[in-house]
Structures are given as C-alpha cells and as structure tokens.
Amino acid sequence: QRQKKRTFEHIKRGLDPYSEWDQLEKLGDGAFGDVFKVRNKVRRDYAAAKVIELGNEEEMEEHYNEIAILAKINHPSIVKLVDGIFYEKKLWILIEYCEGGALDDIMEKLDHGLNEEQIQLVSRQTLEALNYCHSIGVIHRDLKAGNILLMKDGSVKLTDFGVSALNDNVEQMRETFIGTPYWMAPEVIMCETRNTDPYTYSADVWSFGITIIELVEIEPPNNDLNPQRVLMKIARSNPPTLQDAKSFSAAMNSFLALCLKKAPLERAKCVDLLQHSWLQDLGNNKPLRQLLAEARAEVLTE
Numbered sequence: 595q596r597q598k599k600r601t602f603e604h605i606k607r608g609l610d611p612y613s614e615w616d617q618l619e620k621l622g623d624g625a626f627g628d629v630f631k632v633r634n635k636v637r638r639d640y641a642a643a644k645v646i647e648l649g650n651e652e653e654m655e656e657h658y659n660e661i662a663i664l665a666k667i668n669h670p671s672i673v674k675l676v677d678g679i680f681y682e683k684k685l686w687i688l689i690e691y692c693e694g695g696a697l698d699d700i701m702e703k704l705d706h707g708l709n710e711e712q713i714q715l716v717s718r719q720t721l722e723a724l725n726y727c728h729s730i731g732v733i734h735r736d737l738k739a740g741n742i743l744l745m746k747d748g749s750v751k752l753t754d755f756g757v758s759a760l761n762d763n764v765e766q767m768r769e770t771f772i773g774t775p776y777w778m779a780p781e782v783i784m785c786e787t788r789n790t791d792p793y794t795y796s797a798d799v800w801s802f803g804i805t806i807i808e809l810v811e812i813e814p815p816n817n818d819l820n821p822q823r824v825l826m827k828i829a830r831s832n833p834p835t836l837q838d839a840k841s842f843s844a845a846m847n848s849f850l851a852l853c854l855k856k857a858p859l860e861r862a863k864c865v866d867l868l869q870h871s872w873l874q875d876l877g878n879n880k881p882l883r884q885l886l887a888e889a890r891a892e893v894l895t896e
C-alpha cells in the first residue's frame with residue numbers, strides 16, 4: 595500500500611524558517627550540517643539553529659531521535675529545544691542560545707584552566723544535568739568541556755554537539771570508537787561488558803572525571819598521544835590524577851578518584867557524587883560570570 599508519510603511530533607512542516615528567524619553568524623559546522631546564531635523576528639530572542647540537509651525521509655528518522663530526546667528533556671542545566679522545522683528538504687533544529695559558548699573555547703581563548711571554585715560550580719550543574727539524563731534513560735556518551743556551555747549569567751548548560759547521545763547504530767559507534775577517545779572509559783575501550791551496550795551510565799561518570807581534569811589542565815590526560823595509542827593507554831593504565839594535585843583541595847582529589855575508578859561497578863553514581871562534600875554549599879555563579887568577563891576581556895562591575 596502507499597507508503598504512509600510518518601508524522602514526526604515536534605517538527606513543523608511547510609513553515610519557511612526565514613519567515614520567523616533572521617540568520618546571523620555561523621557558530622560551527624557540525625558533522626551533519628552548519629549551525630547558525632539566529633534571531634526571532636517577533637520575540638527578538640536568539641537561538642542556535644542546526645540546519646541538516648536531508649537526502650530522504652529515512653534520514654529524517656536518524657535525526658528525529660535527537661529532537662525526540664531534546665523535546666523530552668526538561669532541566670535547567672540542559673539546553674532546551676526551541677523549534678523543529680522541516681522545510682525544502684532541510685531539517686532545522688533550534689535550541690536556546692548560550693551566550694558564553696563552550697568551556698573548551700573559553701579555556702583556549704584565556705590560555706588557562708578554571709580555578710577550583712569555578713570547577714565546583716560547573717561540576718555541580720553538569721552532574722545534576724547528567725543525573726537527570728540518566729534518570730530518563732539517556733546516556734550522553736560524549737561528555738567533555740566542548741559540550742558544556744555557559745549562559746550570560748554564568749549558568750551551565752549541557753549540550754551534545756557530536757550527537758553521540760543518540761548513537762544507537764553501529765557505524766556511528768565505530769566512528770565514535772575511533773574518534774576522539776581521550777574521554778573514553780576503560781570498559782568501553784575493552785568492551786568488557788561485551789554482551790551489553792559498552793556505554794552505560796557509569797561510562798558517563800568516567801568521562802565527567804576526565805572533563806574535570808580537562809577543566810584544570812585545558813586538555814584531557816594523554817592528549818599528547820595519537821588516538822590509537824591512547825585507547826590502549828587508558829585501558830592499561832591506572833586512573834589519571836591531576837598533575838598538580840597538591841594545588842587543589844583533598845575533597846576535589848577524592849571526588850575525582852571516585853569518578854575515575856577503573857571498574858565500572860566500583861565507580862560512583864551521579865547521586866552519590868551529588869552528596870559529596872566537595873559539591874555542598876556552593877555560592878552563586880559569580881565566579882563563572884567573572885570567567886566570561888575575562889574571556890570577553892571585560893571588567894565585571896557587580
């Protein structure tokens with residue numbers, strides 16, 4: 595019988611995006627298409643728009659997963675879906691615009707890492723976002739400073755540019771496997787849990803620990819090795835620690851050790867880490883507003 599056109603919830607059809615949005619500067623060119631800063635003609639608010647050229651309806655299925663995840667997610671520390679539009683063979687995914695950009699870009703611009711107070715604030719909010727994802731069955735799979743954005747007020751937003759949180763088909767897994775493995779947990783590399791999906795919630799916790807080291811040292815451990823070499827290094831070595839551990843509190847070092855247990859079953863869960871002394875009684879996001887002001891080379895008068 596006639597192939598029934600699948601209707602996709604959250605996606606508007608037949609609406610010309612340019613009738614509602616002005617396209618501004620390019621923010622990045624993702625694996626699947628370009629990303630632009632856009633401004634709503636009526637509301638005047640900004641969004642980030644990923645525009646994906648679709649060859650056929652099948653490809654819509656593949657990208658629809660991302661929209662379905664974003665639509666179901668409702669958390670203060672995760673980017674929100676603003677709109678999904680399919681128009682003239684292009685899929686537009688619009689999410690809230692994060693003024694400050696990604697933490698890896700900020701560290702590259704400043705040429706230094708974050709201080710302990712800033713890392714506590716980023717860790718608390720990222721962990722709350724990660725705990726929420728896990729509670730609704732979403733595994734991120736690509737946690738790193740490049741996927742943590744800052745809003746103008748210094749608050750943290752978890753994103754996934756690499757669209758690996760949706761990675762449920764094999765070829766993408768292969769490319770992720772050979773991709774940038776610096777943040778990859780040992781069991782994912784050794785596929786020890788061969789019978790089940792090597793990515794589990796605990797793999798996200800390992801990547802979160804590596805991300806904390808990245809926030810201190812600008813790069814993840816072993817970034818001097820090429821991707822092939824680092825796979826074996828991670829699988830064989832003891833968990834990494836901070837190079838200058840003594841410059842940071844005992845609480846931070848103990849928190850890090852809990853994230854970087856090699857055995858997944860021994861590794862801490864998000865809920866346990868959220869109870870850890872290192873993440874209690876944190877102040878407001880002013881230290882992250884100061885980081886943004888520094889990156890914009892502005893004086894923060896507050």
Ligand SMILES: COc1ccc(Nc2ncnc(-c3cccnc3Nc3cc(NC(=O)c4cccc(C(F)(F)F)c4)ccc3C)n2)cc1
Nearest residue numbers: 621622629642643644687690691692693695752753754759
């Ligand atoms: C270079 O300077 C800047 C300055 C500001 C920004 N701000 C910004 N704000 C919001 N998004 C973006 C962005 C940049 C490049 C690529 N994608 C971006 N956002 C985006 C993310 C997504 N998808 C997700 O974030 C996502 C997908 C699946 C799962 C998840 C999660 F697991 F985190 F919930 C998140 C879809 C569409 C877009 C446009 N960029 C970026 C660079």
